[in-house]
Amino acid sequence: MKLNKYFERSLWVFHLNTGSCNGCDIEIVAGLTPRYDLERFGIKLVGSPKHADVLLVTGPVTSKMLDRVKRVYEQTPDPKAVIVVGACGTSGGVFYNSYNISGSVDKVIPVDVYVPGCPPRPEAIINGVLQAWIKLENLRESMKTAQAK
Amino acid sequence: MLGLLETGSGFWSAIIWVLLVLVIGSMVIYIRNKGEDSYKKNTEQDKPFISGNPEENKESSHLSANHIYWGFTEALKGYYNPLIKIHTGNINDYSGWIIVITVIILIMVGVSG
Numbered sequence: 001m002k003l004n005k006y007f008e009r010s011l012w013v014f015h016l017n018t019g020s021c022n023g024c025d026i027e028i029v030a031g032l033t034p035r036y037d038l039e040r041f042g043i044k045l046v047g048s049p050k051h052a053d054v055l056l057v058t059g060p061v062t063s064k065m066l067d068r069v070k071r072v073y074e075q076t077p078d079p080k081a082v083i084v085v086g087a088c089g090t091s092g093g094v095f096y097n098s099y100n101i102s103g104s105v106d107k108v109i110p111v112d113v114y115v116p117g118c119p120p121r122p123e124a125i126i127n128g129v130l131q132a133w134i135k136l137e138n139l140r141e142s143m144k145t146a147q148a149k
Numbered sequence: 150m151l152g153l154l155e156t157g158s159g160f161w162s163a164i165i166w167v168l169l170v171l172v173i174g175s176m177v178i179y180i181r182n183k184g185e186d187s188y189k190k191n192t193e194q195d196k197p198f199i200s201g202n203p204e205e206n207k208e209s210s211h212l213s214a215n216h217i218y219w220g221f222t223e224a225l226k227g228y229y230n231p232l233i234k235i236h237t238g239n240i241n242d243y244s245g246w247i248i249v250i251t252v253i254i255l256i257m258v259g260v261s262g
């Protein structure tokens with residue numbers, strides 16, 4: 001019996017701001033307010049990537065954040081999913097080709113779900129989390145079958 | 150020594166205390182052993198999370214509790230490190246700086262005047 005098995009149904013999310021204008025971040029927080037109340041589904045923001053199943057990344061990757069993004073991704077336990085929230089992280093957005101930007105998030109770490117918008121509505125972010133959840137369930141299944149073999 | 154100590158507000162017994170430590174300790178060890186063991190050893194997953202910053206060696210990562218400007222000086226270390234180097238504490242160096250800067254100012258005033 002593994003205790004961890006019982007934690008799989010709740011999705012813990014680490015929010016990483018790689019240089020966003022804070023617009024997307026406010027919409028993420030809106031998803032936790034009583035109007036949307038994501039926490040009733042067991043989805044919550046955590047303070048360390050070591051506790052997280054999902055990385056929620058906002059903003060384009062600034063040069064200063066480049067190696068930090070990579071490190072946080074590597075520190076997140078497997079299986080993990082990465083959601084990019086906002087136009088900036090998806091393509092660079094309004095900061096596209098800026099002198100201090102290393103590019104969109106998928107140039108630095110693998111991304112599973114993109115939530116477009118500037119900023120996206122909380123409903124869109126919640127839908128993105130749902131997609132990541134489905135992806136994680138599949139990953140867990142394939143890890144289990146690989147272990148069983 | 151191992152007897153029961155009774156006071157007005159309860160009792161204390163060394164034997165019960167030792168037994169409780171053993172029982173609670175073994176429960177903690179049991180639950181801990183049921184925890185996550187699938188992390189990848191000798192990778193970043195093994196290292197502490199310091200807001201995404203690399204882990205430094207113990208000597209250079211020592212921070213005194215009253216160093217409230219640590220984040221500030223760490224972020225601006227490209228600016229501070231040369232400044233700290235210039236501050237040698239040697240009065241001859243400081244006098245040298247005053248003379249050099251005075252000469253530069255005089256030359257600038259002389260050229261532009």
Ligand code: SF4
Nearest residue numbers: 020021023086087088
């Ligand atoms: S996508 Fe828009 S709201 Fe989000 S970080 Fe970029 S500029 Fe800000």
